[in-house]
Amino acid sequence: MSESKADQPDETARPRRRQARGERRIQQLLDAAASVFCRAGYTSASTNAIAREAGVSPGTLYQFFPNKEAIAVELGERLNRRMLETHGVVFTVENATLPLRELLDAVLDPMIEFNCANPAFLTLLQSSDAPGHFLEEHAALHDSIQDRINELIGVRNPDLSPERRAHTANMAFALFKAGLGLILGHEGAEREAYVAELKTALYGYLAPVLGTEGVPARP
Amino acid sequence: MSESKADQPDETARPRRRQARGERRIQQLLDAAASVFCRAGYTSASTNAIAREAGVSPGTLYQFFPNKEAIAVELGERLNRRMLETHGVVFTVENATLPLRELLDAVLDPMIEFNCANPAFLTLLQSSDAPGHFLEEHAALHDSIQDRINELIGVRNPDLSPERRAHTANMAFALFKAGLGLILGHEGAEREAYVAELKTALYGYLAPVLGTEGVPARP
DNA sequence: GGTAAACACGAGCGACCGCTCGCGTTTCTC
DNA sequence: GAGAAACGCGAGCGGTCGCTCGTGTTTACC
Numbered sequence: 001m002s003e004s005k006a007d008q009p010d011e012t013a014r015p016r017r018r019q020a021r022g023e024r025r026i027q028q029l030l031d032a033a034a035s036v037f038c039r040a041g042y043t044s045a046s047t048n049a050i051a052r053e054a055g056v057s058p059g060t061l062y063q064f065f066p067n068k069e070a071i072a073v074e075l076g077e078r079l080n081r082r083m084l085e086t087h088g089v090v091f092t093v094e095n096a097t098l099p100l101r102e103l104l105d106a107v108l109d110p111m112i113e114f115n116c117a118n119p120a121f122l123t124l125l126q127s128s129d130a131p132g133h134f135l136e137e138h139a140a141l142h143d144s145i146q147d148r149i150n151e152l153i154g155v156r157n158p159d160l161s162p163e164r165r166a167h168t169a170n171m172a173f174a175l176f177k178a179g180l181g182l183i184l185g186h187e188g189a190e191r192e193a194y195v196a197e198l199k200t201a202l203y204g205y206l207a208p209v210l211g212t213e214g215v216p217a218r219p
Numbered sequence: 220m221s222e223s224k225a226d227q228p229d230e231t232a233r234p235r236r237r238q239a240r241g242e243r244r245i246q247q248l249l250d251a252a253a254s255v256f257c258r259a260g261y262t263s264a265s266t267n268a269i270a271r272e273a274g275v276s277p278g279t280l281y282q283f284f285p286n287k288e289a290i291a292v293e294l295g296e297r298l299n300r301r302m303l304e305t306h307g308v309v310f311t312v313e314n315a316t317l318p319l320r321e322l323l324d325a326v327l328d329p330m331i332e333f334n335c336a337n338p339a340f341l342t343l344l345q346s347s348d349a350p351g352h353f354l355e356e357h358a359a360l361h362d363s364i365q366d367r368i369n370e371l372i373g374v375r376n377p378d379l380s381p382e383r384r385a386h387t388a389n390m391a392f393a394l395f396k397a398g399l400g401l402i403l404g405h406e407g408a409e410r411e412a413y414v415a416e417l418k419t420a421l422y423g424y425l426a427p428v429l430g431t432e433g434v435p436a437r438p
Numbered sequence: 439g440g441t442a443a444a445c446a447c448g449a450g451c452g453a454c455c456g457c458t459c460g461c462g463t464t465t466c467t468c
Numbered sequence: 469g470a471g472a473a474a475c476g477c478g479a480g481c482g483g484t485c486g487c488t489c490g491t492g493t494t495t496a497c498c
Contacts, residue, residue: 016473016474017466017473017474018474019464019465019466019473019474019475020465021464021465021474021475022474022475025475025476040348041262041347041348042348043260043262043263043348044262044348044350046454046455046456047455047456047457048454048455048456048457056476056477057476057477057478058456058457058458058477058478059457059458059459059476059477059478060475060476060477061457062456062457062458063474063475063476064475067456067457068455068456068457123347126345126347128260128345129259129260129261129262129263129348131263163412167412167413167416168416170401170413171398171401171413171416171417171420174397174398174400174401175394175397175398175420177397178393178394178396178397179390179393179394181393182389182390182393193382193386194386194389194390197386197387197390198390200424200427201390201394201420201423201424203423204420204422204423204424204425204426204427205419205420205423205424206423207423208419208423235443235444236443236444236496237444238443238444238445238494238495238496239495240444240445240494240495241444241445244445244446265484265485265486266485266486266487267484267485267486267487275446275447276446276447276448277447277448277486277487277488278446278447278448278449278487278488278489279445279446279447280487281486281487281488282444282445282446283445286486286487287485287486287487439498440497440498441496441497441498442495442496442497443494443495443496443497444493444494444495444496445492445493445494445495446491446492446493446494447490447491447492447493448489448490448491449488449489449490450487450488450489451486451487451488451489452485452486452487452488453484453485453486453487454483454484454485454486455482455483455484455485456481456482456483456484457480457481457482457483458479458480458481458482459478459479459480459481460477460478460479461476461477461478462475462476462477463474463475463476463477464473464474464475464476465472465473465474465475466471466472466473466474467470467471467472467473468469468470468471468472
């Protein structure tokens with residue numbers, strides 16, 4: 001109870017001014033983490049391996065991240081932010097009113113492209129083995145995407161009950177992740193084939209709920 | 220090179236006569252392993268935890284399994300065998316000729332029921348983190364189911380090219396696993412809702428390929 | 439009943455894990 | 469250029485892991 005000086009040890013402790021070198025190291029470490037997570041999964045990935053891959057010592061890694069979990073959280077947040085910044089535009093009202101086939105192209109193609117370039121994202125999204133608090137951030141990451149899908153379905157078909165809409169969004173996202181796994185597991189022509197299969201599957205699933213035709217713009 | 224006595228140390232080494240007590244212990248250990256794998260995933264599950272859950276010492280566990288990997292392999296094989304014995308009947312020519320909606324019910328309902336009763340099966344099926352040789356058995360387990368689906372699709376629509384059929388079987392299985400994950404993650408009414416959504420999704424995906432009507436019996 | 443094998447135990451070995459700490463180097467600020 | 473702070477290192481700490489081994493108990497077979 002003798003900590004009444006100036007700084008609490010809990011959150012918002014101290015902003016720790018980073019130098020340009022530090023920011024560079026952080027990026028190196030996150031890139032290395034993405035590679036190692038992707039290769040071994042979250043649990044099997046070791047912080048020493050991440051540091052080695054980044055070309056720094058274990059001590060240096062812990063200059064920038066308080067623990068292993070924070071690395072995964074930060075990586076997930078950055079990837080999620082980057083995906084929404086770069087391709088988040090796809091969840092627009094204009095796209096929602098397109099014919100279903102075009103809507104799927106407009107949404108899926110950028111998503112797939114991003115995930116092919118950043119396979120660690122899917123790894124984090126479906127890392128079911130994970131200790132305690134990482135699961136919360138994991139869920140947050142999940143919901144962040146889920147909400148976009150939910151919203152798009154709501155715009156497309158406002159008559160759907162909230163429960164049904166949630167189920168549909170949840171299932172659609174699960175189907176997407178499943179297809180994405182197949183896509184990332186193949187290359188070249190095989191990959192393209194699975195992209196087509198995924199679109200077929202989502203079309204077949206969503207057509208009865210969302211309709212295949214474009215919906216007219218609201219007055 | 221001086222091992223020309225009688226028994227090679229490699230495969231088919233010695234059959235080690237098991238007593239009834241031993242068989243019972245093996246079952247206890249596999250049940251415990253299923254529970255622990257399911258709770259923590261393959262990598263995070265510790266052999267000591269499995270032994271503890273089975274109520275035996277670590278040493279006893281290693282009387283029956285040479286290593287951790289062998290536990291997962293044996294568990295996977297037993298579950299797979301039991302599923303095929305109990306519900307493998309669903310992949311019959313008679314079922315293949317049913318109307319699609321009834322075909323899906325006939326195939327999915329037993330599968331879902333089995334996986335709800337044995338959630339460790341899905342855990343093993345999608346344990347992507349795994350060292351070396353477990354992946355081979357993992358793939359074998361995978362293919363064992365995949366082949367059934369492939370065969371069923373072949374009976375239903377013989378005109379499909381082998382490549383397209385393989386893609387369809389692969390994607391259908393991936394979609395099934397995705398839906399199964401949602402189903403196992405919920406209970407009661409929510410679970411039933413996701414069962415319905417999964418059937419809808421697979422119906423929408425397979426209808427254009429397999430046709431919705433029953434196919435006539437072959438002369 | 440005697441003996442060999444199967445079963446059971448649990449302390450603990452070696453390896454690796456996440457992470458720390460003491461100390462040296464680089465960079466910023468005045 | 470002096471002081472502070474950020475950066476960087478790597479041996480190694482405490483802990484857990486998969487797994488072993490010496491020893492004792494139970495069971496099968498004659």
